Amino acid sequence: MAGFDDLASERSKAQFDVEEMKVIWAGSRHTLEVSDRISRLVANDPVFRKDTRTMLSRKDLFKNTLRKAAHAWKRIIELRLSEEEAAELRFYVDEPAFMDLHWGMFIPTIKGQGTEEQQQKWLPLAYKMKIIGCYAQTELGHGSNVQGLETTATFDPQTDEFIIHSPTLTSSKWWPGGLGKVSTHAVVYGRLIIDSKDYGVNGFIVQLRSLDDHLPLPGITIGDIGMKFGSGAYNTMDNGVLRFDHVRIPRDQMLMRVSQVTREGKLVQSNVPWQLVYGTMVYVRQKIVSDASCALSRAVCIATRYSAVRRQFGLQSNGIETQVIDYKTQQSRLFPLLASAYAFRFVGEWLKWLYMDVNQRLQASDFSTLPEAHACTAGLKSLTTSATADGIEECRKLCGGHGYLCSSGLPELFAVYIPACTYEGDNIVLLLQVARFLIKTVSQLGSGKEPVGTTVYMGRVEQLMQCHCAVQKAEDWLKPSVILEAFEARSMRMSVASAQNLAKFDNQEEGFLELSADLVQAAVAHCQLIVVSKFIEKLQQDIPGKGVKGQLEALCNIYALFILHKHLGDFLSTGCITPKQASLANAQLRSLYSQVRPNAIALVDAFNYTDHYLSSVLGRYDGNVYPKLYEEAWKDPLNDSVVPDGYQEYIQPILKQQLRNARL
Numbered sequence: 001m002a003g004f005d006d007l008a009s010e011r012s013k014a015q016f017d018v019e020e021m022k023v024i025w026a027g028s029r030h031t032l033e034v035s036d037r038i039s040r041l042v043a044n045d046p047v048f049r050k051d052t053r054t055m056l057s058r059k060d061l062f063k064n065t066l067r068k069a070a071h072a073w074k075r076i077i078e079l080r081l082s083e084e085e086a087a088e089l090r091f092y093v094d095e096p097a098f099m100d101l102h103w104g105m106f107i108p109t110i111k112g113q114g115t116e117e118q119q120q121k122w123l124p125l126a127y128k129m130k131i132i133g134c135y136a137q138t139e140l141g142h143g144s145n146v147q148g149l150e151t152t153a154t155f156d157p158q159t160d161e162f163i164i165h166s167p168t169l170t171s172s173k174w175w176p177g178g179l180g181k182v183s184t185h186a187v188v189y190g191r192l193i194i195d196s197k198d199y200g201v202n203g204f205i206v207q208l209r210s211l212d213d214h215l216p217l218p219g220i221t222i223g224d225i226g227m228k229f230g231s232g233a234y235n236t237m238d239n240g241v242l243r244f245d246h247v248r249i250p251r252d253q254m255l256m257r258v259s260q261v262t263r264e265g266k267l268v269q270s271n272v273p274w275q276l277v278y279g280t281m282v283y284v285r286q287k288i289v290s291d292a293s294c295a296l297s298r299a300v301c302i303a304t305r306y307s308a309v310r311r312q313f314g315l316q317s318n319g320i321e322t323q324v325i326d327y328k329t330q331q332s333r334l335f336p337l338l339a340s341a342y343a344f345r346f347v348g349e350w351l352k353w354l355y356m357d358v359n360q361r362l363q364a365s366d367f368s369t370l371p372e373a374h375a376c377t378a379g380l381k382s383l384t385t386s387a388t389a390d391g392i393e394e395c396r397k398l399c400g401g402h403g404y405l406c407s408s409g410l411p412e413l414f415a416v417y418i419p420a421c422t423y424e425g426d427n428i429v430l431l432l433q434v435a436r437f438l439i440k441t442v443s444q445l446g447s448g449k450e451p452v453g454t455t456v457y458m459g460r461v462e463q464l465m466q467c468h469c470a471v472q473k474a475e476d477w478l479k480p481s482v483i484l485e486a487f488e489a490r491s492m493r494m495s496v497a498s499a500q501n502l503a504k505f506d507n508q509e510e511g512f513l514e515l516s517a518d519l520v521q522a523a524v525a526h527c528q529l530i531v532v533s534k535f536i537e538k539l540q541q542d543i544p545g546k547g548v549k550g551q552l553e554a555l556c557n558i559y560a561l562f563i564l565h566k567h568l569g570d571f572l573s574t575g576c577i578t579p580k581q582a583s584l585a586n587a588q589l590r591s592l593y594s595q596v597r598p599n600a601i602a603l604v605d606a607f608n609y610t611d612h613y614l615s616s617v618l619g620r621y622d623g624n625v626y627p628k629l630y631e632e633a634w635k636d637p638l639n640d641s642v643v644p645d646g647y648q649e650y651i652q653p654i655l656k657q658q659l660r661n662a663r664l
């Protein structure tokens with residue numbers, strides 16, 4: 001039967017060791033074992049079913065999410081899961097919920113911004129879920145501009161307390177996940193005021209609801225902000241609104257790792273940079289980059305499997321139509337996304353390492369790598385989430401009409417994913433941060449301060465401003481050194497051009513605003529260079545398994561040449577490559593697609609996703625698409641009755657012409 005046979009035959013064509021590729025994708029044998037075991041555990045538990053999610057009303061949906069979250073917590077306790085296993089379990093439950101914010105932001109904020117004493121007090125309560133917390137930073141009037149927050153935390157020396165207050169409507173906290181209906185506590189960001197002086201934004205632990213009856217504490221107004229994009233999707237989350245009317249908290253509930261307020265009301269600064277108040281955002285942005293590869297690979301897995309099952313046109317000699325995956329246009333849209341999923345996986349792995357390294361340095365009071373960590377997490381978060389959101393939508397189109405059905409899994413994935421381009425920093429705002437970092441680095445060239453980390457290539461400014469690409473034939477584009485030089489030269493030249501244009505302005509801030517669209521492009525070029533170079537570095541490691549390295553090399557080249565093709569204007573206008581070299585790159589890309597084609601199904605199998613996690617009829621492992629699509633349609637509540645509700649009120653009068661007669 002179509003589907004079963006197609007995917008089995010595709011799998012038999014694979015030219016590499018899929019089991020070894022699974023290890024590479026997972027990061028290690030241990031991680032593969034854990035994710036494999038936990039994903040199956042979730043898939044086999046009826047409480048974690050997802051198939052009715054898009055049909056439920058908001059209230060039922062939310063209650064169902066609470067039920068799953070409680071069950072997940074119960075299983076974590078019963079099975080004595082480790083922190084790693086518990087995180088995997090929450091991941092595979094695959095339903096945004098208050099737990100994400102409790103474990104993903106509230107706890108990390110206390111760890112990163114609390115003193116030892118504060119950690120000892122609050123973390124055990126949070127780990128045991130005796131309190132549930134969220135991260136309340138954004139307000140109705142300000143999200144991107146953190147320094148513009150209006151909530152105040154005024155020190156009262158009489159009582160040794162802070163008074164938390166929302167002075168205006170626009171100062172209402174607005175968006176925090178988990179806040180609307182569940183959290184008992186929040187880390188609230190507000191302006192620290194001592195003796196009428198404003199000391200800027202700090203974090204404060206505030207209890208919101210009673211631990212006895214869950215009612216809001218006096219002075220607190222709290223609720224959900226309403227339905228969001230898509231059915232099901234992110235509506236499982238209670239994003240909330242919160243107002244304070246002079247709510248008092250003890251002084252020791254200000255997070256005091258960065259600065260402390262003494263009993264006398266004096267502000268004492270630690271030796272750590274004030275930017276550590278922004279530390280949780282760096283942590284979460286790093287996590288979001290890793291998650292991007294999960295979301296994109298999930299969409300790509302669905303679209304690739306379905307493209308091998310779906311046949312249209314072109315009767316072959318055996319009387320069967322062509323698999324749509326064999327169309328070159330399908331390949332040129334799908335395979336760059338497959339390559340991007342792998343590229344984001346590896347850059348995410350590297351970013352995790354970078355984040356751990358920065359953290360270790362911070363513990364040892366070495367703050368030198370913080371600006372680079374901020375620029376990398378901000379830039380890569382922006383690059384990978386934008387590409388993933390666009391990629392999911394492309395996968396929907398790659399699946400034709402059936403991709404638009406909820407049962408394809410793609411509409412909900414898209415709806416859940418797209419806010420990643422906005423939360424944890426709007427993607428444009430974050431790229432402007434990277435641009436500032438690049439301009440600063442360029443302006444320091446020649447000053448004796450050598451660029452470090454991901455900007456080390458800028459130290460070769462003279463060479464990169466003048467070099468000529470050496471490509472003469474299509475295969476030359478397969479050399480990592482050639483690709484790297486083209487990407488470095490493009491990024492260098494775009495940053496230098498931006499810096500030169502900026503220098504023409506008397507007022508740098510005005511110049512930055514005027515040139516911001518170009519600056520964003522320079523930042524994108526730098527971030528794409530990071531992704532390409534980290535993929536190339538990955539290939540320099542020992543990669544076991546028959547044919548695995550060869551497949552990864554092909555994917556790496558596809559990613560790089562696809563980006564080159566997409567941003568050809570940059571490469572040509574900066575003189576990094578010639579039009580002839582561009583056309584050779586395109587020819588090489590076509591040849592790489594042919595190389596990947598027989599391995600495409602095996603390359604998505606290597607993600608090791610269960611059908612439960614994919615939740616897609618089109619992406620089923622067995623390829624049994626048509627019978628299941630047919631079956632799925634009959635489950636829709638509209639099909640519960642043959643004649644729909646409303647027939648007698650609205651359809652019958654039209655058919656019987658009663659309405660027309662009434663008008664005559």
Ligand SMILES: CCCCCCCCCCCCCCC/C=C/C(=O)SCCNC(=O)CCNC(=O)[C@H](O)C(C)(C)COP(=O)(O)OP(=O)(O)OC[C@H]1O[C@@H](n2cnc3c(N)ncnc32)[C@H](O)[C@@H]1OP(=O)(O)O
Pocket residue numbers: 091095096097100101104135137138143144145146147177275276278279281282284287288291370371374416422423424425426429433436
């Ligand atoms: C789908 C669920 C699946 C389940 C998976 C679960 C696990 C994954 C967890 C993920 C959960 C996702 C759920 C979503 C939750 C969403 C949460 C949020 O959205 S929280 C709110 C996030 N808000 C933002 O990101 C705001 C963005 N704005 C800013 O960060 C800042 O305002 C700014 C950086 C844009 C500007 O800062 P500002 O101080 O006003 O000015 P400057 O630009 O001049 O910066 C001064 C100086 O500081 C440096 N800087 C800035 N930021 C940082 C930083 N984070 N770290 C270090 N340094 C930083 C900057 O470079 C400047 O340095 P200088 O040397 O002076 O040039």
Ligand SMILES: Cc1cc2nc3c(=O)[nH]c(=O)nc-3n(C[C@H](O)[C@H](O)[C@H](O)COP(=O)(O)OP(=O)(O)OC[C@H]3O[C@@H](n4cnc5c(N)ncnc54)[C@H](O)[C@@H]3O)c2cc1C
Pocket residue numbers: 101135136137138141142143144145174175176177234239419422423424425426427428429432
């Ligand atoms: C699903 C979801 C979950 C969230 N969860 C949380 C949470 O748990 N806790 C929390 O505190 N917050 C949360 N947020 C809020 C989120 O962090 C903010 O929405 C985000 O930081 C963007 O800020 P904004 O909404 O103010 O956008 P705005 O800044 O108002 O953006 C509007 C437009 O202005 C542009 N813009 C803004 N500033 C500039 C500039 N300087 N230069 C050029 N263009 C600019 C942007 O690019 C964008 O196009 C969440 C948001 C969403 C959507």
